[in-house]
Amino acid sequence: MSGARGLEGRRTVLSAMALLGCLAARAGAQEPQTIFVDFQFKASSFTTMLASAPRAEMEKKIAADLARVLAGPTRFPYWTFRRGDAEALPRLSIWLERGHPDWEVRMSLVTSAGPAGEPWKGRLFAPGDLELFGGLPSPEAWPDAILTAFDGRLLSEQREKVLAVLADLVPLGVEVVPVGPMPPASPQLARAVLPLQWEHHCRLARAEFRVVYSWAQGGEVTLHSVGIVMPFQFNPAFQGITILHREWEFGGSPESISGHLRDLKELTPVSFYLVKPNTFSRPCSTAAEGPGLSVAP
């Protein structure tokens, strides 16, 4: 008896821990996917000018500053950027390299599949700059110069390209919760809510998304969806962004969602991606919450 009670107790503890874990996961999911930012000088011209210890410190500081720049409202505020190490995935790996004839800041997206295409480049120092400085400037000047080159040149000149690659390869999140009864009664009710906290991410209120589901009948289905400028209670902790599924894509051209309403209940979310930001510029509070719908069980 005592053995049975002990087993029962352990089950209870494990169940409680699992529930807590789920809650924590759901609470933590209110922020978009994190993209880690790693910065290394790499070029020997820089690495040899500074001893290892201060160099590592400077690399960390620059990586943190670059992450802040990437997350800025005019850059890519749709994801979460955080300084990470050289192994974290997905990550934006940023380094310095000698181009011809300029010194350049370079950036590449690295996912589990490896680097995504050619690195993006932004001029750091032109020969004229080096003439002016009499060579590479002293290390104290590097962080500002790198941030200026990164934001003012690399991102300014190639923001759309970077956004396209990030949108294509880095999901905004994983969980998607259907809204209302399943299957929905009409295509206008084929809705779901994304775990993006409305107060912080309402700029995506009318964005276009690509939601990937695992279909019970096998394979992955991509639903092309759009934000409908409506906050919705994702969980008791926060309101998310409501989307409307418009098209169903499974192994061919996208089809209207109206022909697949009954299939929606057989879908398990895998991840969702940003397709087009369509930035919503009004204050978040101006959008009205939806009528009496609830998250589908």
Place this chain on the structure above:
Amino acid sequence: MANTPRPDGTGRPQLAEESARARTDPGVALAPAPAGEETTSSPGPALSPLFVANLLAILCLGVAVSAWILYYTDWFPAVGGLLALGGVVSWLAFISRILSEERMKALQAWTDRSILCSRATLAFVAALAAAGLVTASFLGAIQVESVRESADRYLRVDRVGSAPGDEDRLRAGELFRVPAWTSFFAPSRWRVKVSGYPDAVVAVRPWERVALSIPASFRRPVILLRPTVDLFDEVHNIPRKLIVQAGGRTFEARFDGHPVWIGCDEDVDVPLRLEVAWRAEAPQRPSVVNTWLHPVPLAAERLELKPGAEVVATLFDQDQKPWEKKFLVRRDSGFPQEEVLDVRR
């Protein structure tokens, strides 16, 4: 013409005087008058052995001194000018012209009698010759000739180990000779420095004239260690430690992107062909090339590289990690031998 005897004999008053003096002076022997001239002319001063010896001794000494000056120094134009009563002794020529002819002749006669016919003169000349010979046996000379130069150069010749002296100007195409003290037992060593070229150290032996020509004699193996543009950019604002091992010695220097002369001092010209090549290599970096045009010496100590010797240049980064480059001193590398130091790739 003044000595041409006149038919009445008035043109030769001094001969009677000299004849009378000759009779009283045992050192001056009168030569026998030629037959048939006894009634028309008096005999001239006799060529006594002493006179001939003195004359030959003085002539030989003068020629020898002149030859020595001509061969071992470049003073001959000045000395010759003095002998020709030019320069500072032209006053002497002026005074001699205001003397009357009789006085001059008397002076010449006195010279003839008191110097050329004196035993003391021979002894004095012999002593002078001996002293000169001894002195010359402790002297050599260094000759530097500007052969293929289109510009003037500055020249300094100092004994090795002594403090640098003054410079002399050597015009294009001219030569410079300077006597140098030395001895048979320990030939002296002299450092000859011509502006724009590495110095040359020569050993001078007595009676030897060491001839050097510009530029050939001064183009000894020298290495110009130059950074690439990338390395210049790395080190110019944050200089690094450079250690060079050459000639069995180790030199440490601060490396800030200026090229480094290995084996010569700072006052050596970078050839124009190198400057042209550098400007082509770094067309967008004129200030870098301008820096390269002013190499710095590796050390104040003199270093003479031998062909075939190995030179190791080691550059240290901020973590004191070494970056090493080895090269050999080449025999036929042109002047100077340029070695390029690049960044660690």
